Amino acid sequence: MKNKTFIMLFSTVLGAWLSVWQSDLCHAAQMGNEKRQTTTDHSKHKVLQQEFSTGDDITKACLSCHTETDSQFHKTIHWTWIAEEGEKQLGKGGDSLNNYCISSNKMNDKGCSKCHTGWNAKEGEVNCLLCHSQKEVNWDETFEDFRFFKEEGDDESKALAAELQGNIHKAVTDIGLPTRKNCGSCHFFGGGGDGVKHGDLDSSLTHPDKMLDVHMGTNGGNFTCFRCHSGKLHNIPGRIYSQKAYEDRRSLVEDDTISKITCESCHTATPHKENAKMNDHTDKVACQACHIPDFARVNPTKMSWDWSKSGRLKDGKPYKTKGPYDKENYLSIKGEMKWEKNVKPEYFWFNGSMSSLTTKDVIDPSTTVAVSQPNGNINDPDSRIFPFKIHHGVQPYDLEYKTLLAPLLSGKDGYWTTLDWQNALQKGMDFSGVPFSGKFDFVKSTFAYPTTHMVMPKANALACTECHVRTNSRLASFGELYMPGRDYYKEIDFGGWILVFGAFAGILLHGTLRFFSGKRK
Amino acid sequence: MKKTIIILLGIILTISFSMISSAEEGNERKGKYTYRKVYQSCKDRGEVESATPTLSPDAKTQAQWDRYFEEKKYLEADCKEEWNKLSEEDILNIHAYLKGHAADSPTPAKCK
Amino acid sequence: MEQKTHMNGLYLYSRYERFWHWFQMLLISILIVTGLEIHGSYSLLGFEKAVHVHNFTGITWLVSFFIFIFWLFTTGEWKQYIPTTKKIMAVVKYYLVDIFRGKPNPVKKSIDAKHNPLQRISYLSVISLLLPIQMFTGILYYTYNEWQIWGQNFLTLRQTALLHVIVSFLILSFIIIHVYMTTTGHTPLSYIKGMITGWEKEKL
Numbered sequence: 001m002k003n004k005t006f007i008m009l010f011s012t013v014l015g016a017w018l019s020v021w022q023s024d025l026c027h028a029a030q031m032g033n034e035k036r037q038t039t040t041d042h043s044k045h046k047v048l049q050q051e052f053s054t055g056d057d058i059t060k061a062c063l064s065c066h067t068e069t070d071s072q073f074h075k076t077i078h079w080t081w082i083a084e085e086g087e088k089q090l091g092k093g094g095d096s097l098n099n100y101c102i103s104s105n106k107m108n109d110k111g112c113s114k115c116h117t118g119w120n121a122k123e124g125e126v127n128c129l130l131c132h133s134q135k136e137v138n139w140d141e142t143f144e145d146f147r148f149f150k151e152e153g154d155d156e157s158k159a160l161a162a163e164l165q166g167n168i169h170k171a172v173t174d175i176g177l178p179t180r181k182n183c184g185s186c187h188f189f190g191g192g193g194d195g196v197k198h199g200d201l202d203s204s205l206t207h208p209d210k211m212l213d214v215h216m217g218t219n220g221g222n223f224t225c226f227r228c229h230s231g232k233l234h235n236i237p238g239r240i241y242s243q244k245a246y247e248d249r250r251s252l253v254e255d256d257t258i259s260k261i262t263c264e265s266c267h268t269a270t271p272h273k274e275n276a277k278m279n280d281h282t283d284k285v286a287c288q289a290c291h292i293p294d295f296a297r298v299n300p301t302k303m304s305w306d307w308s309k310s311g312r313l314k315d316g317k318p319y320k321t322k323g324p325y326d327k328e329n330y331l332s333i334k335g336e337m338k339w340e341k342n343v344k345p346e347y348f349w350f351n352g353s354m355s356s357l358t359t360k361d362v363i364d365p366s367t368t369v370a371v372s373q374p375n376g377n378i379n380d381p382d383s384r385i386f387p388f389k390i391h392h393g394v395q396p397y398d399l400e401y402k403t404l405l406a407p408l409l410s411g412k413d414g415y416w417t418t419l420d421w422q423n424a425l426q427k428g429m430d431f432s433g434v435p436f437s438g439k440f441d442f443v444k445s446t447f448a449y450p451t452t453h454m455v456m457p458k459a460n461a462l463a464c465t466e467c468h469v470r471t472n473s474r475l476a477s478f479g480e481l482y483m484p485g486r487d488y489y490k491e492i493d494f495g496g497w498i499l500v501f502g503a504f505a506g507i508l509l510h511g512t513l514r515f516f517s518g519k520r521k
Numbered sequence: 522m523k524k525t526i527i528i529l530l531g532i533i534l535t536i537s538f539s540m541i542s543s544a545e546e547g548n549e550r551k552g553k554y555t556y557r558k559v560y561q562s563c564k565d566r567g568e569v570e571s572a573t574p575t576l577s578p579d580a581k582t583q584a585q586w587d588r589y590f591e592e593k594k595y596l597e598a599d600c601k602e603e604w605n606k607l608s609e610e611d612i613l614n615i616h617a618y619l620k621g622h623a624a625d626s627p628t629p630a631k632c633k
Numbered sequence: 634m635e636q637k638t639h640m641n642g643l644y645l646y647s648r649y650e651r652f653w654h655w656f657q658m659l660l661i662s663i664l665i666v667t668g669l670e671i672h673g674s675y676s677l678l679g680f681e682k683a684v685h686v687h688n689f690t691g692i693t694w695l696v697s698f699f700i701f702i703f704w705l706f707t708t709g710e711w712k713q714y715i716p717t718t719k720k721i722m723a724v725v726k727y728y729l730v731d732i733f734r735g736k737p738n739p740v741k742k743s744i745d746a747k748h749n750p751l752q753r754i755s756y757l758s759v760i761s762l763l764l765p766i767q768m769f770t771g772i773l774y775y776t777y778n779e780w781q782i783w784g785q786n787f788l789t790l791r792q793t794a795l796l797h798v799i800v801s802f803l804i805l806s807f808i809i810i811h812v813y814m815t816t817t818g819h820t821p822l823s824y825i826k827g828m829i830t831g832w833e834k835e836k837l
Contacts, residue, residue: 148550163554277681280777283778464679484794485671485680499802499803500806506810510728517734
C-alpha cells in the first residue's frame with residue numbers, strides 16, 4: 001500500500017522471511033537459560049569444598065578459575081558507582097544526587113553501601129554471589145554468627161556453626177546466571193525500600209504474572225533481567241545518565257552483536273503487523289508509551305517525599321504513621337511521603353539521555369528544580385515520546401551557594417539518628433567534598449525515571465483514543481505536535497458547521513417555499 | 522599500688538558480673554537460631570504457613586518482651602508444641618535475642 | 634452519439650456513470666462519517682477502526698476517481714463540464730425565483746448537455762478544485778511517515794490536516810445542496826430515478 005504497489009510484492013516476501021527468522025530468534029530466547037549456558041556444576045569444584053569464614057575467601061576461590069573477572073568487574077559501574085561523563089562525576093559514588101535519600105555521600109553513608117557489589121563496600125573483593133548465587137544469604141550475619149559459634153566451641157554452637165557453614169556451602173556451589181531475584185535484591189529496593197524509586201521495578205517482578213510483565217512473566221516469556229540487559233565483560237547496559245543506555249536503534253536482524261537493551265533490538269522498528277498504522281508511530285512514539293499503560297500495578301511506588309516536614313516528634317520521640325496501601329506516609333526521620341498504585345506515566349520527548357544534577361551544580365531555588373530530566377525534543381530524530389515516573393521532592397539546598405545539599409543520613413552522626421539538619425548536612429557535605437555555607441532551606445524538586453518495565457501483553461496496550469482524543473489526552477501537553485482526534489481549530493470547526501447547517505437551513509427554506517408555492521397552484 | 526589493685530579488682534568484678542549477667546540473659550545469637558527453628562519445624566508440621574516468625578523482635582519494646590516471657594505468653598501464641606519442647610536455656614536465649622533487637626533497642630530487627 | 638429516446642425521456646446516464654455515481658455516494662458517505670470521527674467530532678466505530686476504514690475507503694475512492702477521469706476523457710464526456718456563462722443567470726433566477734412560480738427550468742437537458750450551466754460550474758469546481766485538494770492532502774496525510782525520505786516540506790502535518798478538514802466541510806455542504814437539488818425535477822424523485830435507471834423524464 002502507501003502508493004508503493006510496485007515494491008509490495010518484494011516487501012511481502014522480505015517481510016515474511018524476516019518474521020520467520022525473527023520468530024526463530026525469539027524461540028531461541030525462550031529456552032531455559034541455565035540449560036543453554038551452564039557447562040559446569042560448581043558443587044564438583046574442589047576449591048569450593050573448603051570451609052569459608054569470610055567473603056573474601058569465597059571470592060578468591062572463584063577467581064582461581066575465573067581469573068579475569070575481578071579486574072574486569074572493577075571497571076564497571078556496578079563496582080565504581082561512578083559514571084565519568086565529561087567534567088561531571090556522575091553516579092552514586094560520584095557527585096550525583098536525587099530527591100529520595102538524596103545522596104550516598106560518595107559511598108560514606110554505610111546505609112547505602114548495603115547494595116554495593118563488594119563484601120565490604122569498595123574494600124576487599126567483589127561479592128560474586130550477590131549476582132550469581134541462587135541462594136539468598138545474609139552474608140554479614142552468617143559469617144559473624146559462624147565465627148562466633150565456631151569460637152564458642154560447645155556442642156550446640158558447633159552444630160549451629162556446621163549448619164551455617166552448610167548454608168554457605170550451598171550458596172557457594174549453587175551458581176548460575178543472575179535471576180530476577182539476584183538483580184532485584186538491589187534494584188527492586190532502590191531508594192531504600194520496595195518500589196520506592198522506580199515505579200516499574202519492585203519485588204512483584206520476582207515472580208511476575210504476564211499481565212504484569214509480558215516478557216518476565218513466569219507464564220509469559222519468563223525472561224531474566226540480563227535477557228535484555230545483555231552486556232560484555234560484566235558491563236551491564238541499561239544505566240542512564242547523560243550517556244544513553246544504547247548506541248543505536250538497530251535490531252538483531254541487522255546486527256547480531258548488539259546488546260538487546262532496546263525494544264527494537266528484538267522487535268525491529270516495525271514491530272506491528274505489516275501495514276498497521278501503529279508502525280507509522282515508531283519514529284515518534286516509544287514502544288513503552290503505549291505498551292506500559294500504567295506502572296506500579298501490584299506494589300505501590302513512592303510519588304513524593306517532603307524532607308522539610310521531617311523532624312516532628314510525638315511525646316519527644318520520633319514516630320511514623322501509615323497511610324493508604326499500608327505504607328508509611330510520615331516518618332520523623334524522613335518527612336512526609338505519598339505512595340500510589342496504577343500510576344499513569346507522564347510523557348516527554350526522550351532521546352535516551354538524561355540531564356541530572358550533582359552537588360556542584362548551581363540551581364535556581366525560585367523554580368522547581370529538575371534533579372533529573374529527560375533530554376530530547378520534537379525536532380530530534382532520535383527522540384521519542386516516552387513514559388516517565390516523576391517523583392516530586394522537597395529537599396535541602398544551600399542558601400548561599402545555591403547548590404543542592406547531601407545530608408549524611410545513617411550512622412551515629414546521620415540525620416536519622418540525630419534529627420539535626422545542620423550537623424547532618426555539614427557531615428554529608430564534608431564527605432562529598434563540596435563547601436557548605438551553613439545556611440540552608442528546602443526547595444521543590446522533580447526526578448524523572450524512564451518507565452520501561454511492566455510491559456503488558458499486546459491486547460492491553462493503550463487504545464488510540466487515550467491520546468487521539470479532544471479531552472484528557474495523555475499527550476495533551478505535546479502542543480507542538482499535530483495529532484488527529486486531539487487537535488482542531490475552533491474557528492475552522494465552527495465555520496465548517498455553520499456552512500453545513502447553513503446549507504441545511506437554505507434547503508429547508510427553499511423546500512418549504514417550494515412546497516407552499518406548489519400548493520398555491 | 523592500692524589504686525592498681527582496686528582498678529584490677531574492678532575490672533575482674535565487671536567482667537565476672539557481665540559474664541554472669543550474660544549467662545542469665547541467655548545467648549542471643551543462639552536464641553535467634555532457636556527462634557527460627559521453632560517456626561521452621563512449626564511450618565513443616567503445617568501449623569503455620571510461613572517459616573517467618575509471627576513476631577519480629579522489633580514488634581515489642583524491651584520491657585514488653587520481659588513481660589511477655591515473664592508471663593510465658595509464648596505458650597498462648599502459635600507453635601505451642603515447639604515452645605513446649607524448648608529447654609529453659611533455649612527460652613532464655615530467645616528472650617535475649619528478642620529483647621536485644623526490640624523496637625527501643627539500639628538495633629531493632631525484623632525477622633525475614 | 635445516438636440519442637436514445639423512449640416515451641418522453643432521455644437516456645442520460647450510462648451504466649458505468651450510474652454505478653460510479655452511487656459508488657461515489659457510498660464511499661464519500663463513509664469517508665465523511667469516519668473522517669469526522671478521526672477529527673474527534675464524535676465516537677462511533679472507534680478511532681482505530683475509523684482510521685482503517687477511512688484509509689481503505691480513501692484509497693478505493695482514489696482509484697475509482699482515476700477510472701472516472703479515464704472514462705471522462707475516452708468518452709468525451711469531459712465536454713459536459715466545460716463551463717459556460719450562457720443562461721447562467723437565468724438558471725440562478727430560476728432556482729431563486731421562478732421555481733416558486735411554477736415556471737419551467739430555462740435549460741433543457743439533452744444528451745450533449747446533461748448539466749445546466751450552474752451544475753457545470755459547481756461540478757467542475759468540485760472535480761477540479763475541491764477533490765484534487767482533498768486527494769492531495771489525503772495522500773500526504775496518509776504518507777506522512779515517508780515525508781522525511783521524500784524531503785516533503787511544502788506543507789506541515791498541521792497545515793495538511795487543516796486543509797483536509799476545511800475541504801471536507803465544503804464537500805459536505807456541497808453534498809447537502811446537491812441532494813436537495815435532485816428533488817427539483819418535475820417530480821421530487823424524477824432526477825433520482827434518472828440516476829438509477831439512466832432515463833430521465835422531462836416535463837411535458
